[in-house]
Amino acid sequence: MTEIIDYELYEVPPRWLFLRVETSDGTVGWGEPIVEGRAKTVRGAVEELLENYLLGQDPHRIEDHWQTMYRGGFYRGGPILMSAIAGIDQALWDIKGKHFGAPIYELLGGKARNRIRVYQWIGGDRPSEVGDAAAEKVDRGFTALKMNATSELRRVDNPAVIDNAVDRLREVRERVGPEIDIGVDFHGRVSKPMAKRLAKAMEPYDPMFIEEPVLPEHNDALPDIAAHTTIPIATGERMYSRWDFKEVFENGAVDVIQPDLSHAGGITEVKKIAAMAEAYDVALAPHCPLGPIALAACVHVDTIAPNALIQEQSLNIHYNETTDVLDYLADPHVFEYDDGFIDAPDGPGLGIDIDEGYLAEQAERTVNWHNPVWRRDDGSVTEW
Template sequence: MVLTGTTFESSHPNGLSAGPGADVIKSIELFKVLPRWLFVRVETSEGNVGWGEATLEGHLEAVEGAFEDLRDRFTGWNVDNIEDIYTSAFRHRFYRGGPVLMSAISGLDIALWDIKGRKLGVPIWQLMGGRVRDKVKVYGWIGGDRPTDILEQAKKRKAEGFTTVKMNGSESLGWLASPEDLKATVERLKEVKSIGMDAGLDFHGRVHRPMAKQLARMLEPHQPLFIEEPLLPGQIEELKKLYAQTTIPIALGERLFTRQDFRPYFESGCIDICQPDISHSGGISETRKIALMAETYDIGFAPHCPLGPIAFAASLQLAACTINFVICEMSIAMHYNKGAYDLLTYMKNPEVFKVEGGHVATLEGPGLGIELDEKLIREVAIESKAFYWKNPVWRGEDGSVREW
């Protein structure tokens, strides 16, 4: 199915004075592409082009609606004033934050940074003080929602160059289940570690407090790299108590979107690793600030990124220049059920994402450092809602709704 993106053009007045002869935003295009991504293309009056990613899994329609406002407001604004555009987008509609608005802002912001880097002929990390590392540690995903054949998948990731993986800690358990249900999680971790790989365990908010403290204790002797979202976001006091009961590093943040969202977790001392997702947390501008804020609390920065090549490249740019960076998620190993569309499908230079020894080399090209196949993107872009990715609905054996 073919659909070119929707091009937005507007003659609304500028915000901050663009200045004579300024390069201004001319158009914004959105592309829904398989398997579940929303790409953003920004073109300027001088013909400069940048790409962003505004994917919000299962909620693309809402993000598209948010772009109606961004289009009307920012067409004609000086493309170089990224901070002014970000601040206006965040502050000037009274209601701030949240996954939909922040994902839309993210897509626009990443594209603006891509343009700036390309105009100056340097990677984005060069615009932020230069790099602090030559290569970026990454991990691949194994397992899926109902983990099976974990060992074989881990072996495959190892053959692809990964030294670290992440997998779901369990199926959705509800508030209280049999302790026997937790043993399979421990066995899967032991299998992965038996071939010399590190592993993070993603609880995904599926394990509620009575089970989370049991599972953390059972996992501790086997030393997972971290446990992610052991409790649902918002349960800060409960997380503090769990934190005091385990020595396993606790990671969290894919469902937090601003410094204000992260602040109580930092101040409460209940996490060790923050995981903002650059396609949800305000793009490069806000995610960079979250990472710097985390450093003051001695908290690591590990970008969450089960998304497309634009989001991954943007995450790598921040990883290169952020001192408290730990590790980045890389979705090339994920299985998609919509055909052979993966992290490399839309790239002309996929070699820049090659994994060796558990690392990807720091990107050296201008802007995001990747070259996209725009012709293919336009061919694949789709409109039909039948192709929208939807979150699965989970229910327990009694029929009650469970956390995804």
């Protein structure tokens, strides 16, 4: 019997954690278990799961391993544990695909599409100069963009805040025209009353969706927000299992779900979340401001999910100041962007090859990324 015999973790810039799992027949699988800004905490969770449950075990019993890692702990769920499970799950699927000489999507039922559309980020945390950036991305072939709506806000803020956010969206819409989709990310920065006001004001410029209009702990407010706008509502990057998604499916307020393949239990769990979403006529657009392993995992689920809409990817995102998605790949052409789409990888497993020499070099660097702590003008902490 093939067994899991070893693993190694690499914390690398800009803010990622890569997992290498090796089996007794020499097969290597890769995963990306990370909570951005909490890499060392997730590292401990990955080590605990592998040491206690997986070393010496058959790597191909993926569903059983998932259930063991999840249900083997009396306390379960949440970003740390589910991200640790996610990265391990990705690596196990990579191993299984390599064992059978097939892409992961072939093991999940085969293609529902040949390629998936991607969107490109414009602007930064405090969005500015978005018009030129939007035009440049469209010139490069992207047909969908995403931008932050606002910087920090008061719980009830002044009309100028609304006007500034709408002006940025209007500028982008006027530069790119009506055939380009524009996602607007509220990033959980916006209170319920401000979310309603912003959504109403943005309607004339037809965003593709408004993302995370409120924090997930306030998902009970989504039906009220949805009742105030015709703009599709997207959420889910800070929801970690199918049980977290139950409420938003049942209340009917969400049109697009955005589970993260490195946070929401990996390929095994997000495939189930996508199937639940399909039953409620909800589209799938996986969250992925991460590295190449996470992106590859997303694309495999997109390829088999009939309700997949579009894929986030972090090429040139404002976090990636030192290293970028393609830098860690032996063959970066696997993620060539063609008319705003990427093809499903056709290699075995995840279909990517990590440049282990470059990875080892980058792992020697000090990585200590944490998101900023924002404060309002009165000194109180607010959402980033």
